[in-house]
Amino acid sequence: MFINKGNQINPQFATKSQLFKLFESISNNCIKSLYISPKDLETKNDVISNLSEKQINFINKIAYSETGLSVFETTDKTYTIIPPFPILNSSFNNHDKFKILKDTLNQKYIIGVVLLRLGRYAICILKGEELLHTKTKDRYVKNRHKAGGSSQRRFERSRERLIRELYDKTCEITKDIFEPYENKIDYLLFGGEKHTINGLHKRCTYIEKFKKQTLKRLLSIQHEPNQKTLENIHKEVWKSKLYEISNI
Missing domain, CATH: 3.30.960.10 (eRF1 domain 1)
Structure with a gap:
């Protein structure tokens, strides 16, 4: 390499x-x-x-x-x-x-964007820098439980169920938003913590349809995924890395 x-x-x-x-x-x-x-x-x-x-x-x-x-x-x-x-x-x-x-x-690429954190998702379609379609929603996910014993195990099972439900709902909404553009999407980008995005990939078979269009870089999310985040996400989507060195 x-x-x-x-x-x-x-x-x-x-x-x-x-x-x-x-x-x-x-x-x-x-x-x-x-x-x-x-x-x-x-x-x-x-x-x-x-x-x-x-x-x-x-x-x-x-x-x-x-x-x-x-x-x-x-x-x-x-x-x-x-x-x-x-x-x-x-x-x-x-x-x-x-x-x-x-x-x-x-x-003017057609770009799918899925932003996900535990408890909230925001999904959109961009044409170049223009938002074409958006959807945001929050779903309650319990914080990790520090106590031990059977109480902790019940808590963890409940938390895992809530996370699965979040993944499933995110997948459902992604499909609803992406379907009208399925044959037009040039690239797909995800944003959020890596392990959360990996969990979505394992749970949501629909996004595998866009495997060739999916870029590996994760979009940086400074705040919770919401409508305001989507209104500014084009800046993150379209930013470049710039390196400068002296020739001397």
Whole structure:
């Protein structure tokens, strides 16, 4: 595998508008651009030979990207960007150096989003950044019980039942919202704690229909999944990772 998961480095996060401002600011002194698809990133394709040794070593420190990456070299800095959605084809030093990434960021993808925490879910369909359909709901799930003995076992059985009911209801509502868009959904994203999302995957067979469209990254949820969260979720869905290094 091309990407080394050791010695990982932390990125900045950039919105679409922030990236477009960056492109404008470096357009006059951008001397090289490179786009690497996820497949070529995985197989260490010869396309990376267009980079300097320092740039390759830097990319090796970035955690694996399921969406590929783009590299823009200026006279003094190199910017590496991991986009929110896949770069379909690798290319080097194309005429319009920013066009491929701009086109990716301007796509009107149909995106399914499922946000889940124990006790609440929020589900939506996006077209680009526009909300098309939403649904939120809370369902009571007991906190963990600290006492021991039979009382604790009864409590845990009750809690497990409530969690199953939450998963089943989330699955039911997801199906209701997604069905009209089943043949149109380009990508599916989940948000919440990893073990909770894993539990939903095990319980909800419907979402397996979108296995090929599902991206592995989990959306960050700062607050409870609710309508307000969904109204701002496009920012999280469309954000990119941005790395910047000096060429000196």
